[in-house]
Amino acid sequence: MTHLSQNEKFEYESIQDNVSVRDFIQSLLDGIEHGRIILQSNEDEIIMHPNNLLKFTVKARKKEDQSRLNIKVSWKETKLAAITKPKSLTATA
Amino acid sequence: MLNFEGIDENLKFIVMETQTQVGAILDLLRMPSTSGYEKIVPRDDYIDNLKNIIESNCVAKLTAEKNLSKEDINEIRAIQIIGNNLERIADYCVNISRQMGYMDNPEFIHEFDYETVFPKISESISRSYTVLKDRNLAGALTICRVEYELDEWYKVSFDAIMERLKVGQNIQNLITVLFIFRYLERIGDALLNIGEALILAIIGEKIKIHQFQALQETLSRSGFEGTLDELDVHSILGSRSGCIINRLEQRRSNWSQAQESIFKECNLSKIRREKNNLELWAEKYPGLAPKILGYYEEGDKGALLVQFLAGRTLDEVILNAAEEHLHNAFFILKQVLEEVWLATRQDGPIDTDYLKQIRARLPQIHHVHENFSRPMNQGTIKVASSEELLSACAEIESRLLSPFAVLIHGDFNVNNVVYNHELQQIHFVDLYRSRYADYVQDVSVFLISNFRIPIFDEVLRSRLNWIIEKFYEFSSQLALSWQDRTFNARLALALARSFYTSTRYELNKEFAKEMYLRAHFLMEKVAGHHGTGRPWEEFSLPISVLYY
Numbered sequence: 001m002t003h004l005s006q007n008e009k010f011e012y013e014s015i016q017d018n019v020s021v022r023d024f025i026q027s028l029l030d031g032i033e034h035g036r037i038i039l040q041s042n043e044d045e046i047i048m049h050p051n052n053l054l055k056f057t058v059k060a061r062k063k064e065d066q067s068r069l070n071i072k073v074s075w076k077e078t079k080l081a082a083i084t085k086p087k088s089l090t091a092t093a
Numbered sequence: 094m095l096n097f098e099g100i101d102e103n104l105k106f107i108v109m110e111t112q113t114q115v116g117a118i119l120d121l122l123r124m125p126s127t128s129g130y131e132k133i134v135p136r137d138d139y140i141d142n143l144k145n146i147i148e149s150n151c152v153a154k155l156t157a158e159k160n161l162s163k164e165d166i167n168e169i170r171a172i173q174i175i176g177n178n179l180e181r182i183a184d185y186c187v188n189i190s191r192q193m194g195y196m197d198n199p200e201f202i203h204e205f206d207y208e209t210v211f212p213k214i215s216e217s218i219s220r221s222y223t224v225l226k227d228r229n230l231a232g233a234l235t236i237c238r239v240e241y242e243l244d245e246w247y248k249v250s251f252d253a254i255m256e257r258l259k260v261g262q263n264i265q266n267l268i269t270v271l272f273i274f275r276y277l278e279r280i281g282d283a284l285l286n287i288g289e290a291l292i293l294a295i296i297g298e299k300i301k302i303h304q305f306q307a308l309q310e311t312l313s314r315s316g317f318e319g320t321l322d323e324l325d326v327h328s329i330l331g332s333r334s335g336c337i338i339n340r341l342e343q344r345r346s347n348w349s350q351a352q353e354s355i356f357k358e359c360n361l362s363k364i365r366r367e368k369n370n371l372e373l374w375a376e377k378y379p380g381l382a383p384k385i386l387g388y389y390e391e392g393d394k395g396a397l398l399v400q401f402l403a404g405r406t407l408d409e410v411i412l413n414a415a416e417e418h419l420h421n422a423f424f425i426l427k428q429v430l431e432e433v434w435l436a437t438r439q440d441g442p443i444d445t446d447y448l449k450q451i452r453a454r455l456p457q458i459h460h461v462h463e464n465f466s467r468p469m470n471q472g473t474i475k476v477a478s479s480e481e482l483l484s485a486c487a488e489i490e491s492r493l494l495s496p497f498a499v500l501i502h503g504d505f506n507v508n509n510v511v512y513n514h515e516l517q518q519i520h521f522v523d524l525y526r527s528r529y530a531d532y533v534q535d536v537s538v539f540l541i542s543n544f545r546i547p548i549f550d551e552v553l554r555s556r557l558n559w560i561i562e563k564f565y566e567f568s569s570q571l572a573l574s575w576q577d578r579t580f581n582a583r584l585a586l587a588l589a590r591s592f593y594t595s596t597r598y599e600l601n602k603e604f605a606k607e608m609y610l611r612a613h614f615l616m617e618k619v620a621g622h623h624g625t626g627r628p629w630e631e632f633s634l635p636i637s638v639l640y641y
Contacts, residue, residue, distance in 0.1 A: 051637060053614075053638060055610070076641065
């Protein structure tokens with residue numbers, strides 16, 4: 001299992017019918033609601049903790065031969081632990 | 094183009110504001126109105142101020158940095174000349190607007206062609222920034238040529254006016270039109286200076302740096318008896334309030350520290366308000382606000398000389414000071430606020446106007462960020478437009494009264510709080526917006542003034558997040574103990590206001606958008622809660638919206 005500390009990545013590409021896509025999205029929705037999404041393949045694993053301030057973008061595009069619906073959910077990893085106490089500036093020196 | 098911190102952004106702003114001023118003059122000529130005239134003068138103060146900031150930044154850069162190349166130096170000089178001449182153009186705009194008052198029939202001017210010159214002027218102003226950035230010599234020459242075109246137009250107009258004067262009617266109107274056209278012709282001269290400065294930056298021909306005329310004038314009018322060379326002007330502090338602010342210090346050692354002072358010159362109504370507010374604060378909470386050392390009025394300007402308060406502004410403390418200082422500063426701030434709010438509390442209920450404040454600033458927001466208004470989305474996904482949210486929240490706000498009023502700071506930015514570590518004192522400065530109002534206004538402005546500091550370094554950001562968290566904790570606990578049941582709901586609206594209106598000062602598109610989106614998120618939350626019919630004390634403020 002690869003575990004990258006800086007930029008963890010996961011990618012999944014497939015052909016599905018509408019019911020399977022719904023199921024997949026549904027499990028992502030459950031993950032968003034509970035603040036934990038685990039994506040795992042043979043080599044990589046990524047655990048995400050969506051918080052309750054999410055940037056949500058929907059983009060749609062329709063062309064003659066192909067349509068595309070992009071749904072993007074992103075968020076900032078605000079380190080809440082860091083704000084219980086102001087960090088000492090010496091850390092940057 | 095070089096990225097000179099602070100200069101570049103202010104140059105963009107002065108270009109934009111001067112262009113707006115020229116547009117406002119065209120509107121005024123087309124359709125004269127008192128409200129049109131009243132907007133021109135305050136904007137001119139802001140432009141003056143931007144010019145001063147650019148000027149002082151340029152000079153600071155030239156004096157502080159030893160390793161500047163000849164190209165760098167030329168560019169800094171060019172930026173300074175551009176700033177000066179844009180400000181001059183803005184002054185001519187004010188003069189034109191004043192001339193309009195001398196016409197007994199303002200529509201008389203429509204008998205002459207003034208429309209053709211405006212697109213040329215406006216385009217030259219707006220291009221001055223991109224020409225510099227792209228080192229576009231042809232663009233610089235085009236700007237220079239506009240002066241020639243304006244001269245040509247002026248000659249034709251001048252002759253036409255002379256012909257009409259011979260008839261002997263409408264003398265006053267004709268002469269006023271002539272004066273107005275003369276100012277437009279002089280705008281051409283200023284554009285030529287800008288064009289020449291651009292050429293200097295692009296091909297590197299030397300020119301003379303302009304003197305600090307505005308500053309010298311200000312100093313000579315300050316009421317100080319000493320001569321200019323006895324004064325150290327420590328900094329020319331700019332603020333977006335449109336005031337000119339200088340810190341003055343006597344060089345001679347026999348002057349006591351008490352004579353260090355801040356000199357502030359502003360339009361009359363603003364400076365009078367500040368003076369009255371300083372007196373009110375001196376009565377309610379002596380020592381918190383600076384003492385008034387001198388005051389004078391002249392024409393439509395007023396000037397105030399106030400005590401210089403030694404210490405550091407709170408943003409400096411948050412970003413630079415040792416933890417102990419930060420903790421002390423925050424501890425004292427909390428104490429002072431609680432005391433002030435308790436001592437000045439007047440039972441209500443009172444109205445708030447957060448949504449009205451957003452509406453009043455929408456034109457400026459859209460001027461900087463055209464697309465910061467959301468259309469309505471219908472269909473599978475339904476999303477309320479900005480307009481719908483603003484209306485819905487205004488309606489909600491009218492019923493969300495504050496249970497009491499306190500004497501608020503009115504512009505409670507983190508940099509309007511001064512902390513003196515040696516004396517363990519907190520002071521408030523810039524009090525011209527002080528009034529009896531909902532304390533949530535100050536809470537919100539304070540929180541967002543920390544949020545919007547464009548610093549993204551993890552350690553510094555965590556300090557900003559820390560003060561935000563602690564300040565929210567402090568104010569919400571007070572609200573709870575005072576049984577202020579709608580605190581969180583009012584705060585959500587006030588925060589929406591602070592986020593939305595802060596975008597007009599933020600040119601970092603991504604960061605500005607973040608604030609714009611957060612404002613909408615908060616308005617949606619408030620509107621959503623209203624839809625549930627549950628009492629407002631159950632409204633839960635999404636605290637994460639405060640952290641970046």
